[in-house]
Amino acid sequence: MHLWRPPRAAALRPFVDSVEYVEDTPATLQERMVPGGGISLVVMLREAGFTRADVGGPQWVDGACLTGAQQHAQVVSTAPQRGMVAVNFAPGGAAPFVPFPLHAATGGYPSLGEVWGREGELVRERMAGLTPDRMLDLAEEILLSHAVGELTRDRALDLALRSLDAGAPVGVVVERFGTTAKPFIRRFRAATGLTPKTYARLRRLQRVLHSLPPDGRVDWSRIAADQGYHDQSHLIHDFKAITGLTPSQYRPRSVDAPNHLPC
Structure with a gap:
């Protein structure tokens, strides 16, 4: 159920x-x-x-x-x-x-x-x-x-999150945020638990996983280019660093559960 x-x-x-x-x-x-x-x-x-x-x-x-x-x-x-x-x-x-x-x-x-x-x-x-x-x-x-204070979203942080989700470079997001890097990183880490760079890296891999065709015929070079990696080797390096697996070892539970890998 x-x-x-x-x-x-x-x-x-x-x-x-x-x-x-x-x-x-x-x-x-x-x-x-x-x-x-x-x-x-x-x-x-x-x-x-x-x-x-x-x-x-x-x-x-x-x-x-x-x-x-x-x-x-x-x-x-x-x-x-x-x-x-x-x-x-x-x-x-x-x-x-x-x-x-x-x-x-x-x-x-x-x-x-x-x-x-x-x-x-x-x-x-x-x-x-x-x-x-x-x-x-x-x-x-x-x-x-258990809510602390008034439940309102941080609009500037939300803009940063949406921008990173869409693949914007961290440097560009910092500029849009209207502050220097260190205060931005502190505020971002406190709200998400991650640095902007790490968050962007994880979200980019999520875009990769959700773009994989169900038939398993993957053009890794094209996906690397589409998702903003320098090249295919850069994608594979990030893939292994985050998942602990190479792309060829990636076997999700189902198409609908790309983050669950039975082992």
């Missing part, structure tokens, strides 16, 4: 792309997750947590957590897919609900207890026994209760 929808609360729509309930039987025990520059909130409903591969070995992640912005693909357990609620934030959308700069969570998975204290620790308990639709409503209510 997969229930997905935009948030019902109008105040959340500029900040949250979707809320979803997932109850599935994964085909594999692990998946390689390709980062897209976003942040999500995850609440596992059937298990206390899951594992992810790390440089020092497997790492335990609390089942109610914030998935900090990732810079490289992560091999994670598919256990959350057996029952979870997720809030998928729009780019730059998580900041009003997290009481610290988001770059503090980059590469990590802080528990909701670490994010919101005792109230965060009780989120899973509050969802117990509810219908999936009601769980999504509750997730929205919890977010609204």
Whole structure:
């Protein structure tokens, strides 16, 4: 079962792309997750947590957590897919609900207890026994209760995000932002968890993945040129640096899930 929808609360729509309930039987025990520059909130409903591969070995992640912005693909357990609620934030959308700069969570998975204290620790308990639709409503209510200040988007930051999403060079975006590089980078990192350069790199790879033909016949030279890489070797270098795989090794779960690679 997969229930997905935009948030019902109008105040959340500029900040949250979707809320979803997932109850599935994964085909594999692990998946390689390709980062897209976003942040999500995850609440596992059937298990206390899951594992992810790390440089020092497997790492335990609390089942109610914030998935900090990732810079490289992560091999994670598919256990959350057996029952979870997720809030998928729009780019730059998580900041009003997290009481610290988001770059503090980059590469990590802080528990909701670490994010919101005792109230965060009780989120899973509050969802117990509810219908999936009601769980999504509750997730929205919890977010609204933790909003810091007035819920308004940073228009200048939004312009920067849209420009980078469209492939504009970081230098050009800094000029449009109307400030020097260092203040811009600080503001961007606090809101997204990533530097503008890293965000742009991840978004460019996302454009590549979403442009791949379903029949597998890929003209990498053309795609490299279309997406602003210097050449095909530059694309392949970035592809491997982010995913840990070469393009020929890339096998997504489905055309509709280009960031999920069974392993």
